[in-house]
Amino acid sequence: MGSEIYLDNSATTRQYDEVTEFISDTAANKYGNPSSLHSKGIEAEKLIKNAREGIARTMDAEPSEIYFTSGGTESNNLAIIGYLEANPRKGKHIITVKTEHPSVLEVFRHLETKGFRVDYLDVDETGLIHLEQLKQLISSETALISVMLVNNETGTIQRIDDISGVRNEMNPQTVIHADAVQAYGKTVLQPAKAGIGLMSVSSHKIHGPKGIGALYVSKRIKIKPLFYGGGQEALLRSGTENVPGIAGFGLAAEIAHKKMKENYRLAASLKQLFIDELAVSGISHRVNSRSDALPHILNISFENVKSEVLLHHLEQRGIFVSTGSACSSHKNNKSHVLTAMGIPQGLVDGSVRFSFSGYNTKEQIRLTVEALKDIIPMIDISRNRKTRRKQ
Ligand SMILES: Cc1ncc(COP(=O)(O)O)c(C=O)c1O
Known part of the structure; x- marks a missing residue:
C-alpha cells in the first residue's frame, strides 16, 4: 500500500x-x-x-x-x-x-x-x-x-x-x-x-x-x-x-x-481542498459535481485531455482514479451520465472521477494536484497539435 x-x-x-x-x-x-x-x-x-x-x-x-x-x-x-x-x-x-x-x-x-x-x-x-x-x-x-x-x-x-x-x-x-x-x-x-x-x-x-x-x-x-x-x-x-x-x-x-459523520466531514474537506488547489493551479478544468453533491465523489473535466491517457499517467505515479463509469470502464464507452447532462463531448472525453474514503488524506490530495500540474501540460492535445504543426 x-x-x-x-x-x-x-x-x-x-x-x-x-x-x-x-x-x-x-x-x-x-x-x-x-x-x-x-x-x-x-x-x-x-x-x-x-x-x-x-x-x-x-x-x-x-x-x-x-x-x-x-x-x-x-x-x-x-x-x-x-x-x-x-x-x-x-x-x-x-x-x-x-x-x-x-x-x-x-x-x-x-x-x-x-x-x-x-x-x-x-x-x-x-x-x-x-x-x-x-x-x-x-x-x-x-x-x-x-x-x-x-x-x-x-x-x-x-x-x-x-x-x-x-x-x-x-x-x-x-x-x-x-x-x-x-x-x-x-x-x-x-x-x-x-x-x-x-x-x-x-x-x-x-x-x-x-x-x-x-x-x-x-x-x-x-x-x-x-x-x-x-x-x-x-x-x-x-x-x-x-x-x-x-x-x-x-x-x-x-x-x-x-464512522459515517466523521467520513462525511473528511470527504467534504478533501473535495473542497481539491477544488481550491485546482483553482490556483493554472490547469483548465470544469467541476462537473454540484457543490451539494455527495462529497465522496468529485467529477472533473480537463480541457484538451483524453481521460484514459491521464488515468495511465496518474497510475504510473501510484494514483488510482476512474474515467466515467468505473463499473464498466473496460468497455471504454463514453460517459452516458455527463452526456445526458449536456456536457460538451470534448469535456466528456477529458472527465475523471476522484472518489474518496476514510483512508484518504489531505496530503494525498495535494500530491494528486501536483501530479496533475506535471502531467496535463505533457498530454495536452491542443499543445501537441500546435507543436506538430510547427515541425
Ligand atoms: C449506482 C450503482 N448501482 C449499482 C452498482 C452495481 O453494484 P455491484 O457492483 O454490487 O453489482 C454500482 C457499482 O458497481 C453502482 O455504482
Whole structure:
C-alpha cells in the first residue's frame, strides 16, 4: 500500500481489516450450512440473523424487510423484475432516469422488449431530474419508478422527498425503487420514511467484501424471485447463503455507519481542498459535481485531455482514479451520465472521477494536484497539435 493514493472508492473500496479477519474466521470455523439442523448450521444461521438485524437497523427497517443478494446488480434486477412479475395488474408503464447505472438501464431496455412502455427522464446540466417532467409522465398505468439516490459518476443527490411527493400526488400506487448503492453508509437512509418501496445496497462500496449486497423490500410490497430452488431468504433468493460474505457485510455496515459523520466531514474537506488547489493551479478544468453533491465523489473535466491517457499517467505515479463509469470502464464507452447532462463531448472525453474514503488524506490530495500540474501540460492535445504543426 505504502505510497499508493487510491481515489477510486466509488468503483470499490479497500476492505476494513476487521472485516477481513471476521470473514476468514467465519470461513475457517463457522462453515456450517445455515439450513442444517445441527449446531454448526445454527451457528451459521445466527451470523446471518445478526447481519440482517444490523443492516435493518442502519436503515430503520425491520429485519424481515432485508434480503441478501450477490450485490447491487442483482438487487436492482430483483427489485425491478421481481416487482413487475408479482404485480402484473399495476400497469405496463415504468419510468427511470437517463443517468442510471447499467444494472438498471439494461433491465429497462430488456423490459421494453417484453411489452413495457418505458420513459427515461432527462436531467439538467447538474444531473437533477425535472420534477415537472416526472409529474407529466406518471399515470394510472405507471407501475414503478426507479431512481438512483446518489449518482456514481458525479455524486448528484436526487431529491427523493420531492420525487415521492410527486408520486403521491399523481399515483400513490406507483412503487419507487431506489438504487442506493453509492448512498448507503455515507448518508442517512430511511426508505420507509422517504416513501421508497424497494432499495438496493452493495457491500463492496463500504469496505465490505465483494459479491454481496441486499435488497430492502417494504413489508407492504410483494415481489417474485429471479430464480427458484431451496427457498432460502424467505423464498426470494434460493441458494446456500454466502455466510462469510453476509457476516462481513454486516460488520462493514456497522463500522461504516459508526464512522459515517466523521467520513462525511473528511470527504467534504478533501473535495473542497481539491477544488481550491485546482483553482490556483493554472490547469483548465470544469467541476462537473454540484457543490451539494455527495462529497465522496468529485467529477472533473480537463480541457484538451483524453481521460484514459491521464488515468495511465496518474497510475504510473501510484494514483488510482476512474474515467466515467468505473463499473464498466473496460468497455471504454463514453460517459452516458455527463452526456445526458449536456456536457460538451470534448469535456466528456477529458472527465475523471476522484472518489474518496476514510483512508484518504489531505496530503494525498495535494500530491494528486501536483501530479496533475506535471502531467496535463505533457498530454495536452491542443499543445501537441500546435507543436506538430510547427515541425
Ligand atoms: C449506482 C450503482 N448501482 C449499482 C452498482 C452495481 O453494484 P455491484 O457492483 O454490487 O453489482 C454500482 C457499482 O458497481 C453502482 O455504482
